[in-house]
Amino acid sequence: MVLVYAENSDGKFKKAVLETVSYGKKTADLMGTECVALVLGNVDDAGQLGKYGASKVIQVNNDALANFDSQTYSKAISAVAENLGAQVVLLNQNSSGVSLTGRVAVRLGADCASGVNSLPSLDGANLQVQKKIFSGKAISNISLTAAKKVISVTGNTIQPEETGSDCPIESMDVEVGSAGVQVVSRDEQTGGPAPLPEAELVVSAGRGMKGPENWGIIEDLANTIGATTACSRPVADVGWRPHHEHVGQTGVAIRPNLYIAAGISGAIQHLAGVNSSKCIVVINKDPEAPFFKAADYGVCADLFDVVPKLTEAIKKTMS
Amino acid sequence: MKQLVCVSKTPDTTTNIKLAEGGKALDSAGVNYILNPYDEWYALVRAVELKAVAGGTITVINIGDASNDTVIRKALAIGADDAVRVDMQPGNALSVAKAIADHAKEGGYDIIYCGKESIDYNGSQVGAMLAEYMDLPYVGLGIHMEVEGNSATIKRDIEGGTETVQVNTPFVLSCAKGMAEQRIPNMRDIMSSKRKPIDVISGEITNTSTSISNYDLPAGKASVKMIDPDNMDELVRLLKEEAKVL
Numbered sequence: 171m172v173l174v175y176a177e178n179s180d181g182k183f184k185k186a187v188l189e190t191v192s193y194g195k196k197t198a199d200l201m202g203t204e205c206v207a208l209v210l211g212n213v214d215d216a217g218q219l220g221k222y223g224a225s226k227v228i229q230v231n232n233d234a235l236a237n238f239d240s241q242t243y244s245k246a247i248s249a250v251a252e253n254l255g256a257q258v259v260l261l262n263q264n265s266s267g268v269s270l271t272g273r274v275a276v277r278l279g280a281d282c283a284s285g286v287n288s289l290p291s292l293d294g295a296n297l298q299v300q301k302k303i304f305s306g307k308a309i310s311n312i313s314l315t316a317a318k319k320v321i322s323v324t325g326n327t328i329q330p331e332e333t334g335s336d337c338p339i340e341s342m343d344v345e346v347g348s349a350g351v352q353v354v355s356r357d358e359q360t361g362g363p364a365p366l367p368e369a370e371l372v373v374s375a376g377r378g379m380k381g382p383e384n385w386g387i388i389e390d391l392a393n394t395i396g397a398t399t400a401c402s403r404p405v406a407d408v409g410w411r412p413h414h415e416h417v418g419q420t421g422v423a424i425r426p427n428l429y430i431a432a433g434i435s436g437a438i439q440h441l442a443g444v445n446s447s448k449c450i451v452v453i454n455k456d457p458e459a460p461f462f463k464a465a466d467y468g469v470c471a472d473l474f475d476v477v478p479k480l481t482e483a484i485k486k487t488m489s
Numbered sequence: 490m491k492q493l494v495c496v497s498k499t500p501d502t503t504t505n506i507k508l509a510e511g512g513k514a515l516d517s518a519g520v521n522y523i524l525n526p527y528d529e530w531y532a533l534v535r536a537v538e539l540k541a542v543a544g545g546t547i548t549v550i551n552i553g554d555a556s557n558d559t560v561i562r563k564a565l566a567i568g569a570d571d572a573v574r575v576d577m578q579p580g581n582a583l584s585v586a587k588a589i590a591d592h593a594k595e596g597g598y599d600i601i602y603c604g605k606e607s608i609d610y611n612g613s614q615v616g617a618m619l620a621e622y623m624d625l626p627y628v629g630l631g632i633h634m635e636v637e638g639n640s641a642t643i644k645r646d647i648e649g650g651t652e653t654v655q656v657n658t659p660f661v662l663s664c665a666k667g668m669a670e671q672r673i674p675n676m677r678d679i680m681s682s683k684r685k686p687i688d689v690i691s692g693e694i695t696n697t698s699t700s701i702s703n704y705d706l707p708a709g710k711a712s713v714k715m716i717d718p719d720n721m722d723e724l725v726r727l728l729k730e731e732a733k734v735l
Contacts, residue, residue: 238652239626240617240620240626240627240629241620241624241626241627244621263613264648265629265630265645265646265647265648266629266647268605268613268614268617268629268630268663269617269627269628269629270617271614271617272582272586272614272615272616272617272618272620272621273617273618273620273621273627275583275614275618276583276586276618276621276622277621281583281696281698281699282581282582282583282614282618282699283699284582284612284613284614285611285612285613298702301611302611302707303609303610303611303704304500304504304506304608304609304611305502305608305611306707307504307505307506307706307707308506308508308515308704308705308706308707309704309705309706309707310610310701310704311701311702311703311704311705312699312700312701312702313699313700313701313702314698314699315698315699315700316696316698316699349626350625350626350656350657350660351626351627351628351654351655351656351660352654352655352656353652353653353654354642354653354654354655355652355653356647356650356651356652356653357650357651357652357653358647358649358650359649359650364649365648365649365650366649367648367649368648368649371734371735395735413666413667416666419502419608420526420666421666427734428728428732428734428735438502438503439502439503442502445707448732448734449728449732449734451724451728452713462713462715463710463713464710465710465713466710466711466713466714466732467713467714467715467716467724467727467728467732468713468714468715468716469715469716469718469721469724470715470718471718475718476718476721479718479719479721480721480724480725482721483721483722483724483725484725484735486722486725487725487729
């Protein structure tokens with residue numbers, strides 16, 4: 171049995187969670203078994219996970235799970251996995267997943283692979299998964315041979331697939347202990363485009379912008395297509411843009427469908443954070459900019475001329 | 490305050506990755522190794538800052554053979570008091586976390602730090618595993634920390650924002666950009682690091698069932714398609730019809 175921990179964000183499922191349920195269904199089909207989703211806390215409409223491949227949803231409601239804590243959450247996930255005899259436990263590789271995946275693996279005495287980015291292949295009872303390493307400069311093929319396996323899945327690895335209909339929900343009581351980490355407050359961006367790690371469209375700019383006052387054309391382009399804005403490290407370091415916009419090896423790693431980069435030369439550390447983008451458009455007036463080698467489409471011209479033209483061309487197709 | 494900082498040795502960020510033994514291994518020829526930046530810039534420097542106000546000691550722990558002593562000396566130059574090297578091949582994250590836990594359980598540490606990931610295998614696994622082996626609270630992706638007595642208030646990255654949490658010592662923390670600023674050790678620090686002790690202890694690989702069977706290099710991009718700057722309609726058409734991303 172494949173157990174998918176379906177994280178909810180204030181009672182709702184993000185797209186990445188639906189992807190992981192679909193990933194779980196495909197893994198279960200490969201193994202000739204079923205896929206069960208686990209929900210911790212209150213969720214409207216948890217049965218919808220059936221559409222994405224869960225045969226049932228296990229719901230654990232416990233006051234101790236009101237706020238995220240890796241100890242109580244990993245106890246709950248591991249206890250349900252043991253109750254159901256799960257052979258594979260799947261999680262999302264995100265800010266909570268990085269705190270849970272290793273813990274659950276240790277609790278279950280399981281093998282562990284984090285941040286995988288392809289569907290598994292089956293070799294007898296063993297699973298083979300792929301993960302990018304060296305920030306995308308190489309790929310490791312990981313073999314998991316223990317009886318239990320814990321895997322966290324990188325966002326945008328597959329798309330959610332609606333294959334079924336709503337499934338039944340069963341509640342289960344498990345021991346979760348008490349939380350050692352108390353959440354004091356959260357400061358989340360509300361409304362606006364998706365946060366960078368989850369964004370499907372990203373428009374980014376770098377030193378070629380010459381100053382923070384010139385960012386209007388980047389924001390216009392981003393607003394036109396509903397993209398999230400990002401920047402290169404030097405621009406964040408000098409304070410032209412906020413640090414949370416910095417994409418690259420030491421900033422946010424992104425994997426959008428479309429990444430448009432204007433005035434960024436494409437240093438290896440920048441490429442490391444963006445090389446999982448499905449399609450890269452580079453706008454740079456320097457024909458020698460290394461970024462062109464990593465791009466799908468390139469425009470070699472002054473960005474102050476090209477970016478507004480691109481925005482206009484997109485607007486034309488929308489009207 | 491007794492602090493432990495877990496540090497690993499990684500190829501530097503500009504390393505060109507090449508395969509060896511038909512993809513069974515990575516080619517280490519000509520690779521320049523450094524202290525993992527997340528362990529050094531953020532975790533270790535924050536521990537040094539905290540020691541300056543709270544006193545106590547900082548120990549760094551590393552898993553590997555004697556060739557790692559160079560990066561361990563760097564950590565000592567930045568401000569750790571002593572080091573422990575578990576003399577074993579790192580194997581996988583489970584084995585590394587277990588080896589650190591076996592030492593840390595006896596150490597009575599108040600705060601145990603890791604970087605948010607190593608820049609080679611990008612696993613982000615050891616911290617959470619270590620916390621579980623030690624049955625301690627874990628705060629992942631910390632970007633700011635204030636400590637008062639045995640209580641720490643930590644800001645951590647979440648998707649599209651931050652979360653502020655409170656935790657009492659002892660706990661395990663992973664550090665991301667923002668937790669501290671990189672420090673360059675001066676000549677006196679470097680000289681004095683040579684006199685600081687590195688305690689070498691034995692360890693063993695405890696998990697062999699998770700392993701990397703082989704490596705691949707990513708498929709290269711087809712060559713870039715250059716678009717006439719005066720024809721953005723063409724770029725929009727390609728993004729819609731060829732790449733299908735708009």
